[in-house]
Amino acid sequence: MGIFGLFDIGKSAIFASRAALDVTANNIANINTPGFSRKEAILEIQTPGRTRAGFIGRGVTVGHIRRHYDNLLQNQILLQKQNFARSNSLGDVFSQVEEVFNEQQSPKFSGSFNEYINAWQEVADNPEALPQRSVLLHKAKGLISMAKDMERSLRETVKQTDGQIKDSIDKINTITGEIASMNGMITEVEAGSSYEASDLRDKRDNLMGQLSELIGFNSFEDDSGRVTIVMGNKNLVEGENSFGLASKVNPDGTIDITAGNDRVNDYISRGALSGLLASREEIQKGPLKNFRSLVASIIKETNLQHQQGYDLGGSTDKDFFAPLQLSVKDYSDGASVSSKTISDLTQLTLHEYEIRFSDSSTYSVVDLATDTTVVPPTTYTSGNTIAFDGIETVVTDDAGGPRGGDKFLITPLDLSVENFALNISSAKEVAASTHDYTLPGDNRNALAMTDIYQGNVSDIGHSFNGYYSTIVTLAGNMSSTAQDSTDFEQSLLNELNMRRESVSGVNLDEEAANLIRYQKSFEAGAKLIKVTDELLKVILNL
Secondary structure (H helix, E strand, C coil): CCCHHHHHHHHHHHHHHHHHHHHHHHHHHCCCCCCCCCEEEEEEECCCEEECCEEECCCEEEEEEEECCCHHHHHHHHHHHHHHHHHHHHHHHHHHHHHHCCCCCCCCHHHHHHHHHHHHHHHHHCCCCHHHHHHHHHHHHHHHHHHHHHHHHHHHHHHHHHHHHHHHHHHHHHHHHHHHHHHHHHHHHHCCCCCCCHHHHHHHHHHHHHHHCCCCCEEEECCCCCEEEEECCEEEEECCEECCCEEEECCCCCEEEEECCEECHHHCCCHHHHHHHHHHHHHHHHHHHHHHHHHHHHHHHHHHHHHCCECCCCCECCCCECCCCCEEEEECCCEEEEEEEECCHHHCCCCCEEEEEEECCEEEEEECCCCEEEEEEEECCCCCEEEECCEEEEEEECCCCCCCCCEEEEECCCCCCCCCCECCCCHHHCCCECCHHHCCCCCHHHHHHHHHHHCCECCCCECHHHHHHHHHHHHHHHHHHHHHHHHHHHHHHHHHHHHHHHHHCCCHHHHHHHHHHHHHHHHHHHHHHHHHHHHHHHHHCC
16 A cells, blocks of 8 residues: 555545534534434444555445434333323313312302202292292202303313314324325435435434324334334325325214224224323213203202192192203114104103114114113004103104114203203292192292202212212312323333433533544544645655
8 A cells, every 4th residue: 555545544534534523413403303313423444455564454434324223112102102192181181071060169060059959948938938939040040050051161172172183183194194205205215225314214203203192003114114104903104105084973972083984993092082082982971971960850850849839829730940852863864753752751760762773674772871671672663652761752764764773862861951941930930839728838849849959869879969979079080090190101201211312312421522532533634644745745855
């Protein structure tokens, strides 16, 4: 190797040091970049040259840029992000439900109901006095207003959750599209090369981290560097293609998430979307349904007792609150419920029922609360009355009649709060007496009313206040359990992120030392070239 070989060695030192400085500078610049993995220039000995004295080195080269990355740890972080996001979304929604029933912050339903009961007691103390009766109507209106406000808040929470579900799906579709695009870029850069597209992979990992906060998934990478993202048995990303999700609201108020034509709710078990779907369902089946049951029971028991009394004008058999109304959810294309009435309020159970058709000519009625058949398989005739537990319905043919699998959900609960209203408009219409010949001083029906409000009620298995307390407790437990889970999952995620930082994070002290080290190496390479140049001049001047 001649003297010119020294130039090559010096040049290699400059180029290698420059590359290492570039990598170090990039690390420092991205110290606060989410998902960035520290890079390191791996220096290697250049292939030595053969001389008469043996092999002599020809300098240094950058073998490759190492990405400090632990794939197993990254997958653990993605999974933990999915678990944390689910718990966090549950906690956010349930905290709103807890606030609706927070009696400690301000009196809500319990306070209004107790004032209403006290107003009945005052009527019992002075059954002939109109002022006390007027106060009763005023307190009843206050109770009605409070119940409507609380149900409206619960329904608004569900509505907001629906909006969050839609937003989450839009974000999921956007992110999966970007990941698919990133797959193509990584494949193009790495094709025919032994080098990794490290920064592009960091970007893709960051996108996958964002996706894990929204939905649970599994992923694997093929030999070309493209990642496939799978949710259940559905691919969200495959190669450079992404497959979008959609949502639709069913007649019964539930939401279906679809991939193509398939319902995929059962595959959504983690991520914020899972928490939103679960919280929405739990609100509807828990606090909201229970609260409607409470109000429906108050209406039923109040009206039954009020019908037995006499008002100041001697009238009887009058409802105090507006009568309960049935609602129907139709799951049939060929038939419909043409009429639905409460025929016997004393037999009404406040349960929900399904009229189920096993085929076009046979139906049965199932009590959903007890999962029992209250009407065994019966021959269907269009227009005939179907009667069960104080309810009468009529199913008629519309377009070909019912088919096997068709069903109708009959419930006295859905409209209980929405239609909650007074049925009497005058203080004189309050039926405080048990006999018309003892008017106006008879108070026994008013006393019976207070007894009903304070005793156990068969429909709900508690007193009204006791049942309301179970709703408050349920809302509080839902919120506290979700918050405890969030704290736990957050702690695990923090621990995993700390482990990742120890592997992939940028340490400024280390990078500062590298700057000095590679700077000195660069200066030494330049010095070697300068010395070689001087030596060459000496030779030329001989």
